[in-house]
Amino acid sequence: MTPTARLAAGIDLLAAMKAAPRKPADAIANNFFRERRYVGGGDRRAISSLVWDVMRGWRRLTWWIEQQGLKATPRMLAGARLVFDGTPITNLAAMYAEGRFAAGALIGREHAALSAMVGKTLDDPAMPRAVRLEVPDWLLPRLEETFGDSLEEELQAMSTPAPLDLRVNILRATRPEVQSALAREGFHAENMSLSPWGLRLEERLPIMGTVPFKDGRVEIQDEGSQLVAAMTGAGPNMRVLDYCAGAGGKTLAMAMMMENRGHVVACDVSEPRLEGAVKRLRRAGVHNVERHLLSTGDKWAKRRAGSFDRVLVDAPCSGTGTWRRNPDARVRTTQIDLEELLVKQAVILATAAALVRPGGRLIYATCSLLKAENADQVSRFLAEHPDFRLVASESDAMPAALRQESMISLTPARHGTDGFFAAVMERIVPEA
DSSP states (O other): OOHHHHHHHHHHHHOOOOOOOTHHHHHHHHHHHHTTTTSSHHHHHHHHHHHHHHHTTTTHHHHHHHHHOOOHHHHHHHHHHHHTTTOHHHHHHHSSOSSSSSSOOOOOHHHHHHHHHTTOOOOOOOOOSHHHHOEEEEEEEHHHHHGGHHHHHHHHHHHOOOOOEEEEOTOOHHHHHHHHHHHTTTTOOOOOOOTTTTEEEESSOOOOGGGHHHTTTTEOHHHHHHHHHHTOOOOTEEEEEEEEEESHHHHHHHHHTTTTTTTEEEEEEHHHHHHHHHHHHHHHHHSSSEEOOOTTTHHHHHHHTOEEEEEEEOOOOOOGGGTTOOOOHHOOHHHHHHHHHHHHHHHHHHHHTTEEEEEEEEEEESSSTTOOOOOOOOHHHHHTTTTEEEEEOOOOOOOOTTTOOSSEOOOOOHHOOOOOEEEEEEEEOOOO
């Protein structure tokens, strides 16, 4: 594709995302490229790079465009992003061409607005703080409550593209073996500093085409997510429940920790998500996992009350910890969304707690940065459930620096992971 065609495709993809603001951007992008199979891998990466760069600077780019008296349309957002990335205005004007695979020529006001941004920096002292930090106005106070003086450092780290994190499946290979196998295919992966199973590639590369991925020796999984699984301390012959399993990333990690022994139940309210786990389980060689679809009126949980050694609740949340990978979530999540999530999290946590046996452990986790979804949610639960208490993880899979923690808050700035929270609570054994 020519630069003109790539720009036009990027604008079309941004328009599709703007037309469906409640739908995740990655899902829209997947559909977009699926309908355009003629777009090659290199072109897909170039188009996606432009679109995700726009997403990361959405509020600041919008501010600049509106300063020039124009609306922040997809074509203006893409153009402004390229200007701030250093594209000369003459080159940019040439990219906005007429024709079938082109975005259409810049009109006078558009050209003047983009020209006015030349030589400027994306950040400007006149911007409101929430705009400069790329967060919704309503969310800024909650983030300030969480991070205090380190807020800007944390959000800057959130604005950088995430690396590609892999978890080695030790049921099939060791970390050095997988590292060598990837190197033979031209992929240089470094050991992670926290996860004992983790490998990291600094770039988003097509790892799914490699032999180690195809034969189940590696899975794509952020280091923070790996540590949440590690924090459960799941071991051989345990009964383990992954209550909000989704497509099974943490289920796979816990089954691996259990050496394929014992019993894992992966539950979710979404049948498509659970079905998506089947292929992953087979590829990984995992055979100790049962799947269960949760539904209204289901008696399954009642019949299994107090029977699990470990119950992991990876609760639905705002996803603020995943902004490196999902920058669209910055502008998609609303205050009403958060309020509804807080109620849902409390209900799920209380329901899942009933499944923990005395002496067993309940692990509550989110991919959120917000105190309201994390420590506050745990404090509320403990106040209402005196038969539970916070305990240190003491899992051998955890790094020594975190092994004695009962609650962990991982962030890109401090740990190089996505934002994750996890707390370990033990059900107290009644006195005889």
